Amino acid sequence: MKNVLGRDIPAEFLTAGREVFQGQYYRDGYTYTKHAPRVNAQVKPGKDKLLPDIEAVVRATGLQDGMTISFHHHLRDGDYIVNMVMKVIHELGIKDLTVCASSLGKAHDYLVPCIEDGTVTNISTSGIRDEIGEAVSAGKLKNPAIIRSHGGRARAIEDGTVKIDVAFIGAATSDPYGNASGKGGKADTGVLSYMAGDAQYADKVVIITDTLVSSPNFPASIEGVDVDYVVQVDAIGDPHKIATGALRLTSDTRELLMAKNAAKCMYYSGFFKDGFSFQTGAGGPSLATTIFLKEFMDQANVKCGWAMGGITEPIVDLFKAGYIHNLLDDQAFDLASVASAHTDPKHFEISASQYANPFNKGAFVNQLDFVILGALEVDVDFNVNVVQGSNGLLQGAPGGHPDTAAGATVTIIVAPLIRSRIATVRTAVTSVTTPGESIDIVVTDYGVAVNPKRTDLLAAFKDTNIPLKSIETLRDLAYEYAGEPKDIEFEDQVVALVEYRDGTFIDAIKKPKWLN
Amino acid sequence: MTPERLRRTMIFLNTQRAALVKDAFVYQPDCVIFDLEDAVAQREKDAARIQLYHTLKDLDYQGIERWVRINALDSDLFQEDIRAAVAGGAEGIRLPKTETAEDVQMVADLVDQAEVAFNRPVGTTMVMAALESPLAILNAYEIATSSPRLMGIALSAGDYTRTMHAKRTVKGLELFGARSQLLLAARAAGVMAFDTVYTDTDDPQGFIDEVKMIRDLGFDGKSCISPKQIGITHDIFTPDPKEVLHAQHVIQAVQANEAKGVGVLTVDGKMVDIAWVEGAKRTLKLAKAAGSYRGDLV
Amino acid sequence: MQLKHKAIAGTLESSDAQIILAPNDGGLHIDLTSSVYEQYGTQIKQLLQQVCHRLNIENANIRVVDKGALDCTLKARLETAYFRAIDQKVDINWEALS
Numbered sequence: 001m002k003n004v005l006g007r008d009i010p011a012e013f014l015t016a017g018r019e020v021f022q023g024q025y026y027r028d029g030y031t032y033t034k035h036a037p038r039v040n041a042q043v044k045p046g047k048d049k050l051l052p053d054i055e056a057v058v059r060a061t062g063l064q065d066g067m068t069i070s071f072h073h074h075l076r077d078g079d080y081i082v083n084m085v086m087k088v089i090h091e092l093g094i095k096d097l098t099v100c101a102s103s104l105g106k107a108h109d110y111l112v113p114c115i116e117d118g119t120v121t122n123i124s125t126s127g128i129r130d131e132i133g134e135a136v137s138a139g140k141l142k143n144p145a146i147i148r149s150h151g152g153r154a155r156a157i158e159d160g161t162v163k164i165d166v167a168f169i170g171a172a173t174s175d176p177y178g179n180a181s182g183k184g185g186k187a188d189t190g191v192l193s194y195m196a197g198d199a200q201y202a203d204k205v206v207i208i209t210d211t212l213v214s215s216p217n218f219p220a221s222i223e224g225v226d227v228d229y230v231v232q233v234d235a236i237g238d239p240h241k242i243a244t245g246a247l248r249l250t251s252d253t254r255e256l257l258m259a260k261n262a263a264k265c266m267y268y269s270g271f272f273k274d275g276f277s278f279q280t281g282a283g284g285p286s287l288a289t290t291i292f293l294k295e296f297m298d299q300a301n302v303k304c305g306w307a308m309g310g311i312t313e314p315i316v317d318l319f320k321a322g323y324i325h326n327l328l329d330d331q332a333f334d335l336a337s338v339a340s341a342h343t344d345p346k347h348f349e350i351s352a353s354q355y356a357n358p359f360n361k362g363a364f365v366n367q368l369d370f371v372i373l374g375a376l377e378v379d380v381d382f383n384v385n386v387v388q389g390s391n392g393l394l395q396g397a398p399g400g401h402p403d404t405a406a407g408a409t410v411t412i413i414v415a416p417l418i419r420s421r422i423a424t425v426r427t428a429v430t431s432v433t434t435p436g437e438s439i440d441i442v443v444t445d446y447g448v449a450v451n452p453k454r455t456d457l458l459a460a461f462k463d464t465n466i467p468l469k470s471i472e473t474l475r476d477l478a479y480e481y482a483g484e485p486k487d488i489e490f491e492d493q494v495v496a497l498v499e500y501r502d503g504t505f506i507d508a509i510k511k512p513k514w515l516n
Numbered sequence: 517m518t519p520e521r522l523r524r525t526m527i528f529l530n531t532q533r534a535a536l537v538k539d540a541f542v543y544q545p546d547c548v549i550f551d552l553e554d555a556v557a558q559r560e561k562d563a564a565r566i567q568l569y570h571t572l573k574d575l576d577y578q579g580i581e582r583w584v585r586i587n588a589l590d591s592d593l594f595q596e597d598i599r600a601a602v603a604g605g606a607e608g609i610r611l612p613k614t615e616t617a618e619d620v621q622m623v624a625d626l627v628d629q630a631e632v633a634f635n636r637p638v639g640t641t642m643v644m645a646a647l648e649s650p651l652a653i654l655n656a657y658e659i660a661t662s663s664p665r666l667m668g669i670a671l672s673a674g675d676y677t678r679t680m681h682a683k684r685t686v687k688g689l690e691l692f693g694a695r696s697q698l699l700l701a702a703r704a705a706g707v708m709a710f711d712t713v714y715t716d717t718d719d720p721q722g723f724i725d726e727v728k729m730i731r732d733l734g735f736d737g738k739s740c741i742s743p744k745q746i747g748i749t750h751d752i753f754t755p756d757p758k759e760v761l762h763a764q765h766v767i768q769a770v771q772a773n774e775a776k777g778v779g780v781l782t783v784d785g786k787m788v789d790i791a792w793v794e795g796a797k798r799t800l801k802l803a804k805a806a807g808s809y810r811g812d813l814v
Numbered sequence: 815m816q817l818k819h820k821a822i823a824g825t826l827e828s829s830d831a832q833i834i835l836a837p838n839d840g841g842l843h844i845d846l847t848s849s850v851y852e853q854y855g856t857q858i859k860q861l862l863q864q865v866c867h868r869l870n871i872e873n874a875n876i877r878v879v880d881k882g883a884l885d886c887t888l889k890a891r892l893e894t895a896y897f898r899a900i901d902q903k904v905d906i907n908w909e910a911l912s
Contacts, residue, residue, distance in 0.1 A: 253743035254542060391852040418539070420828055420882025421850045445542040465807035480576065481539065483885060485853035514852050534887040535829035562903065563823055563894040566911070570886035573912050596904045603908035634909055 005383060005432055009505045013144070013497060021506040024406045024438055030359065030502070035160030038203045040228065047215075048176030049230045054088045054208070057231045061204040063089065066096045067165040070198045073103035073127065074170070074182060074189040074331065078241030081170035081208055083110035084233065090114055096121045100162050102153060102194035102352070103127030103397055107241070115141050124162060126150050127397025128387070128496070136495055137394045139511040145394075145496040147387055147433075147509075150194065150330070151356025151363065151403035152501040157197045159359055161503060167202035169195045169222060170236040174209040178227025179220035182332070182349075183342055185211030187237040190311075190332030190341035192221035196351030199226040210236045219342060221349060242338075250284040254416065254445050259288035261466060262414050262443045266370050267296040269410050270460045274302040275325075276369045279309035279404055282333055283374035285414040285443075290314040297323055308355070308364055309371075309400065311337035311347075319347070328364055330355040330400075356403035358501045365400070365407030373401055375415045375442075377429040380471050382436030382451050384413060385429040387498060390422045392488045392512030394496060398433045402501050405438035410457070417444040423478035423485060425449075425471065430488065431498060431507040446477050489513040522546050522805050523668070523708060524737040524753045525746045526583065530555035531564040537571045543743040544750075546805075547581040552597050553588065553612050561593055565600045572604025583644065585610040589619055595626060601641075602630035608642035608667060613675070615652050617662035620645050624663040642667040644710075648675040653694045656701035668708030670739060671698050676712075686722050688729070699734050708736040717742045727752045754806035755799045763796035763803075767813050817874060821898035824883075824891035831883040835895040836875045842866055848880035861885055865892045868910065 002008050003020035014020065042049075051057045063069070069089075071082050082101070087110060089097070097120050099111065104123070109131045114120040116135070121142035126149060128136060136145045148156060156162040171180035172188050182189040187210065199205050199222045207222065207230045250256060262285070266272050278293075280286045291314060297303065306326040307315050313336035318324045320340075327347040332338040340347045356365045365371075376396055377385040384405075387396045405411040415424045425444065440457060442449045447469035450457050461468060469477075490510035498507040526547040529536050532555065540548050550571065556564040572582060584606045586597035590613075601609055611623050623643055631638045643665040647653055653676070660669050673684065673691055682690035695711065702709035711730040714723045727738055727749050738749050755763070765783045770793050773781050780789045803809035817837035824832040844862055848855055858880060865888075866874070880888065893911055897903070 256744075257542065257747075391850075421854060421884060422882070446539075463810070481884060483854060483857055485850075486856060488852055512852070533827070533830075534824075534883055534890075535827060538829060538884055538887070562897060563890070566894050566897075566906075567887060567890040569908055569911060570890045574886040574889075575884075596906065599906070600908055 003504070003506065005435060005506065007432055007507045009497075009508050010494060013494070013505065013508070019504045021435070021500045021504040024435055026504065027358070027502040032159050032359065034158055035163060035201055037201055049178055049227065050176055051229050051231050054085055054231060054233065055092070057206050057229050058085070058088050058092060060229055061166045061206065063094055063166055065094055068098040068100055068163060070100040070164045070167045070202060071102070072169065072192065072194040072198070073101065073105070074192055074194065075107070075187060075237035076242050077105060077107050078187065078238035079107040079170065080235060080237050081168060082108040085168050086110045086114050086119070090119050095119055098122035098124065100124040100153075100164060102150065103399070104129065104132050106130040108132060118142065124148060124153070124156070126153055126399055128394045129396065133394040137392065137511065138515045139491075139493050139495050141495070144494045144508075147398060147496055147498045149356065149398045149402045149501045150352050150400045151358055151365065152499055152503070154197045154351070154353035154357040155359045155501065155503065156499075157201045158353065158357065159503070164198055164202035166204040166206060167195065167198035168206050168208060169199065171207050171209045171222060172236070173211045173213050173217055174207045174230055175213055175215035175217040175224070176230060177215055178205075178207050178222070178224035178230050179215065179217040180207045180209065180222040180227070181217055181220055184213065185209065186235060187239050187242060188338050189242060190338035191329050191349040193330035193350060193355065194352045195222060197353050199223070204228045206231065208233055208236060210234060250288045252284065255285040255288055256291070258285045258414050258416070258443050258445055260292050261448055262286070262289045262372055262412050263292035263296050264464065264466055265412055265441050265443065265448065265461070266293070266410065267300060268460050268464050268466065269457060271369050271409055272296070272300055272302060275305035276302065277306045277308065277367060278304060278370040278372070279307065279368060279408070280315070280372040281374050282310050282312065283414075286372040286374055287312060287314065289372050289414070290318060294318060294323055308368065309404070311341070313337060316340045319344070328355070356400050356407075356501070358403070358406070363403070363407065365403045368404060368408035370410045370412065371404040371408040372412045372414055373405065375413045375424060378413055378415065378425050378439070378442050378471075379429045379436070380425075380427060380475050382439040382442065382471065383429050383432045384434040384439055385431050386433045388431045388509055390430055390485065390488075392430060392490065392514070394509065402434040402438065405434045406501065410440050411438055412441045412443060413439055414443045417446040417474060417478050418482050421482045423475070423482045425474040425478050426485070427475060431509050433498060433506070435506065442471060442474070444474055447474055449474050521581070522801060523581070523710070524805075525740050525749045526710065526737060527740040527743065527746060528555065528585070528713070531568045531571070532556045532560045534567065537567065538575065540743070541578045541580045543746050545580060545740065545746045546737065547583055548577065549583040549585050549610055549739070550606070551585045552593070553585050561587070565597060569600045569604045572601070572606055581607045583608045583610050585612060588613045589622070598623065598626045599630045599633070602627060602636060603634040605636065606641065608644055610644045610646060610670070612646045612672065613648050614645035614659055615649060616655055617658040620659055620662040620666060624665050627665065639665070641665065644668050644670060646670045646672045647698060648672040649679050650676070653697050656698050657704060660701045660705035660707050666707055668710055668736065669698055669702050670710035671695060671712045673712035688726060695730070695733060703734070709734070711735045711738045713739045713741045714745065715741065717744065720748065724748060724752065750806060753802055754808060755803050757808065759799055760803045760809050763799040764811065764813060766792050766796040767800070815870065815900045817871070817896075817899040818901055819899060821895045823894035823898060826879060826881060828881050829883055829887065831878055831880040831888050831891050833891045833895045834877040835892070835899050837899070838873050838875050840873060842872060842874055842876070844876045844878065846878045846880065848878070849882050850880070858888060861888055862892055865889050869893065869896050871896060
């Protein structure tokens with residue numbers, strides 16, 4: 001069945017009330033019952049919930065074939081938890097598991113053999129990259145992976161689409177009773193936002209830490225009242241790989257040029273007022289936008305009420321200089337943001353649900369004035385793909401992309417028009433992650449396109465030196481320089497479903513033929 | 517020839533590097549210079565030349581003027597460089613290490629031949645001469661008047677300071693004589709004048725100071741080696757709003773009084789006459805290029 | 815013109831291509847590796863064949879490692895390899911290259 005964007009979702013996936021995507025606010029006012037976990041009461045007195053090792057804890061949870069386990073990605077490329085737990089599960093011979101992760105990447109490669117031998121048969125994730133992306137693209141996972149945004153994942157956990165049997169939560173510190181935090185210890189992640197829902201909705205909750213601290217470990221991101229077991233291991237992650245990865249402040253003139261134009265769009269938009277709110281992605285050019293914000297804030301004599309999202313050093317610097325009043329943090333991307341989280345009184349940890357869940361009553365994304373995001377591909381209808389490479393391979397992460405884009409008053413995409421020879425702006429995206437109706441401005445190195453439905457922005461930019469072009473002109477320029485790409489051919493096998501934040505299917509991703 | 521055109525920035529691009537030449541127009545310089553000379557390794561001269569030809573032929577540089585720095589006249593490369601540049605349709609050729617008017621004339625003759633050979637309108641390819649030695653500076657006026665193809669002369673400080681036994685400093689006092697002499701020659705000959713590159717890309721303040729100085733001296737633009745120098749240079753060459761307003765007033769007042777036959781008048785409390793119009797128009801043109809003037813007086 | 819010897823041009827930098835051209839006795843063989851093979855592989859091979867046709871290269875093994883080069887660079891690298899393989903340095907018939 002085709003959805004409103006013309007993307008075909010095979011009927012076999014439209015069971016149990018599942019629908020195709022019908023517009024970004026289609027489920028406004030939707031009524032549902034929240035899922036509730038089955039809880040083992042802890043009545044007897046005691047001072048710890050410690051078990052000696054991962055195997056003991058896996059056995060204690062009663063994990064069985066067909067169950068669902070969850071992980072987070074706050075430890076990013078330095079994560080040891082997923083591989084550590086999966087090795088034990090693999091050796092125990094438990095099969096047919098669903099892994100519900102907040103993101104998966106190169107630190108989680110042990111999932112590949114688990115996928116190949118049927119230990120893991122379902123995956124739900126907000127990011128899918130590297131070896132796991134290749135294995136899933138090649139159709140090695142028994143069932144299609146479900147790609148969810150951060151807000152969509154929080155929603156799926158709360159509305160019962162995903163029922164987590166055991167949540168394995170790596171935490172920088174914990175007390176023996178399970179009050180756990182991202183702060184302190186050897187692998188400091190600052191916050192544990194993506195696990196807040198897992199801790200409350202999973203039947204069994206396990207804290208894995210390398211740093212036990214005395215009770216009470218407050219403020220606790222994960223509270224002991226939700227925790228069944230605590231296990232201490234030598235190391236939960238490689239601290240050097242937590243704060244690196246995607247982030248660097250660019251000195252590339254081309255990226256700076258785009259960043260400046262993005263900041264200019266904010267400045268002239270008509271919404272750049274005192275107390276405004278914004279979020280930037282972690283990619284080079286979107287991150288670089290913050291460099292220019294200070295200058296424009298001085299020029300307009302305004303300050304920012306709050307900045308949200310993955311928090312980074314440039315944002316923390318603006319916060320400390322008094323340009324941003326509050327930080328709402330769902331992920332600390334570098335050492336400076338890790339250090340500032342909780343330590344600075346106005347730097348708040350928020351849960352993934354508070355951040356972006358469309359089905360609660362107060363997600364902060366709904367109040368965003370601006371969001372600056374990246375894109376692998378944008379099409380002439382402004383649809384954005386951040387999940388699938390132009391060669392058909394799964395190699396990206398929606399993260400909060402569809403959530404913030406739907407919520408923000410002004411959504412700005414920043415991306416180079418051509419990467420190597422691959423056109424970013426094209427006739428059709430390989431798959432849709434975020435619908436064009438959520439996207440207002442596309443900033444490229446060859447010019448800036450405004451979604452024609454935003455007549456207010458077009459009027460606001462008219463007498464500025466923002467280099468406006470139509471999205472079709474950008475596409476034509478890209479094809480003129482790079483040549484029109486040949487369409488990738490796909491098999492019939494669906495390897496992943498892209499679930500929109502409200503639970504409808506926005507696209508179905510098939511196995512590329514060339515992977516045979 | 518289009519002496520009217522703004523040429524505030526000319527950025528050197530190493531033609532050997534495919535990634536550099538494919539779309540440098542995104543940095544919005546006024547001109548690019550595809551370099552076949554110093555940036556290109558000796559054994560890659562042929563590769564750079566062929567890449568140059570296809571870059572000129574195939575890629576739309578969005579109206580940005582395309583120059584080619586050929587190899588010096590003491591090499592055995594410059595003749596083929598000229599043929600490739602003209603065949604590809606470059607707007608101009610920059611001759612390095614120009615010493616005499618005859619150097620320019622020799623290049624102009626080869627350009628003539630190439631224009632005929634490759635069916636390009638004869639006389640359309642411009643030439644710019646880079647002056648890099650004491651002798652060149654002394655010959656500046658002869659060079660500047662050597663050929664109708666000559667669009668401008670440019671200072672190149674590296675070799676010049678070496679042969680002068682001078683030390684290249686941040687303040688640039690050692691170049692003061694050369695800059696002044698080159699400007700005098702260019703203005704007397706009615707061609708444009710361009711300043712040398714600033715090589716320390718990690719010293720933005722030094723670059724800013726130098727561009728302000730050469731703007732005040734009267735240079736038309738600066739040769740650049742990094743895209744980050746382009747925006748800075750354009751900003752510095754952009755007149756401030758007061759200057760723009762005054763320039764508009766001058767032109768409007770002179771136009772209004774022309775009909776009445778009044779020669780001298782007062783604008784914004786200052787005496788002006790018809791001779792001021794040229795400068796006012798230059799100010800507005802610079803402002804228009806920067807987007808800070810949108811009127812139709814220029 | 816007959817290729818005199820093997821020649822190489824280009825680099826493995828992003829947006830470039832490295833091309834090795836070697837004479838053989840039996841036809842034209844193009845071996846293409848490309849970072850954009852799925853989208854542009856067919857087009858790139860066609861382009862290289864056109865260039866060979868224009869330059870009358872009939873018997874050669876061509877090994878291409880493409881890193882997302884634009885057409886103008888692919889053409890330039892193959893032509894550079896060709897002129898190196900026939901030892902021609904000057905008097906190139908530029909108009910015949912396009």
